[in-house]
């Protein structure tokens with residue numbers, strides 16, 4: 772069920788638990804403020820999630836409340852993860868589902884990186 776992106780932060784969400792080391796995650800790259808892990812149910816040959824380490828529910832929350840350092844760090848790690856996985860060689864897609872209409876399922880901001888195959892149109896009508 773998609774989440775309400777304006778909800779309070781839930782400390783028990785699955786990515787919070789991975790960030791605390793309570794659940795495993797396959798780490799692709801990491802930095803001071805961010806972590807990149809493989810998606811558990813990949814929708815493309817390369818499917819990575821980039822998470823801020825801080826407690827941000829959504830892109831909406833992060834863009835309004837994160838520090839410039841956290842925002843720069845996340846953007847840099849997205850690029851680094853794309854290069855590390857080879858997604859950068861032929862192109863890739865970056866996506867942040869946000870809230871109910873965006874189809875966000877986990878209430879901790881995550882940016883998807885898809886690559887490794889042609890990705891088709893952005894949305895189908």
Ligand code: AMP
Nearest residue numbers: 785808809810811812868874875876877
């Ligand atoms: P979204 O619909 O944008 O909220 O995407 C949530 C993503 O999290 C989906 O692509 C899931 O496959 C992925 N996911 C859920 N649980 C895990 C997990 N334990 N480790 C890695 N990825 C996960």
